[in-house]
Amino acid sequence: MNTKNLVAEFIGTFALIFIGAGALAITEANLVGVALAHGLVIVTFAYAYGHISGTHINPVVTLGLLIAGEIEFVAAIGYWIVQFLGGILGAVVLNTVLPNPGDLGVTILAEGVTPVQGLVVEIVLTFFLVNTIFNTAVSGKAGNFAGLAIGLTLVLCILMGGPLTRASLNPARTLGPATVSGNYADLWLYFVGPCVGAILAALLYIGVLKDKEEA
Numbered sequence: 001m002n003t004k005n006l007v008a009e010f011i012g013t014f015a016l017i018f019i020g021a022g023a024l025a026i027t028e029a030n031l032v033g034v035a036l037a038h039g040l041v042i043v044t045f046a047y048a049y050g051h052i053s054g055t056h057i058n059p060v061v062t063l064g065l066l067i068a069g070e071i072e073f074v075a076a077i078g079y080w081i082v083q084f085l086g087g088i089l090g091a092v093v094l095n096t097v098l099p100n101p102g103d104l105g106v107t108i109l110a111e112g113v114t115p116v117q118g119l120v121v122e123i124v125l126t127f128f129l130v131n132t133i134f135n136t137a138v139s140g141k142a143g144n145f146a147g148l149a150i151g152l153t154l155v156l157c158i159l160m161g162g163p164l165t166r167a168s169l170n171p172a173r174t175l176g177p178a179t180v181s182g183n184y185a186d187l188w189l190y191f192v193g194p195c196v197g198a199i200l201a202a203l204l205y206i207g208v209l210k211d212k213e214e215a
Contacts (some may be wrong), residue, residue: 021176029160107173123196
């Protein structure tokens with residue numbers, strides 16, 4: 001197991017929660033600001049650490065790549081461990097530095113949104129995100145623009161899903177603030193939804209969209 005990969009995944013996931021959830025926890029931050037905070041973290045770390053770990057910084061991205069045969073199972077386990085630890089520590093530090101952390105940017109359903117509706121939103125938006133990852137970074141078709149495409153995809157997903165589910169698409173993004181704030185409302189759907197979306201994106205890629213020469 002490559003230590004550099006684990007360090008990169010830990011720091012990247014920490015940053016995503018510290019900055020992304022932090023932008024949401026700060027009451028003055030609007031939807032566009034929150035979306036850009038998350039998306040810019042992805043873009044930044046895609047270029048900073050992409051050559052080291054692939055910059056998954058999301059357990060379901062690792063899951064999708066595992067299904068597609070792009071990462072070994074043992075390595076995936078290591079990624080999952082440090083991603084969740086990074087998410088939790090990011091929330092701990094965020095809770096420490098914010099004078100008024102509020103709900104700590106926890107991912108919860110908006111009023112009037114049912115768990116089934118939230119589940120569908122998380123499935124669809126995570127599918128879009130992981131689909132972009134496969135068809136840019138994994139396929140190599142987007143070249144140096146892959147990180148930008150992935151970051152922008154997360155931005156547009158949050159712009160749509162933020163008002164409904166706070167657009168987690170990432171169990172580590174959900175678990176960190178939930179653990180520190182003690183708010184575990186509808187936690188299951190923020191794990192199940194992204195996992196299903198990532199699996200669907202992986203199956204579509206390896207079954208339909210992957211070029212034969214890549215196989």
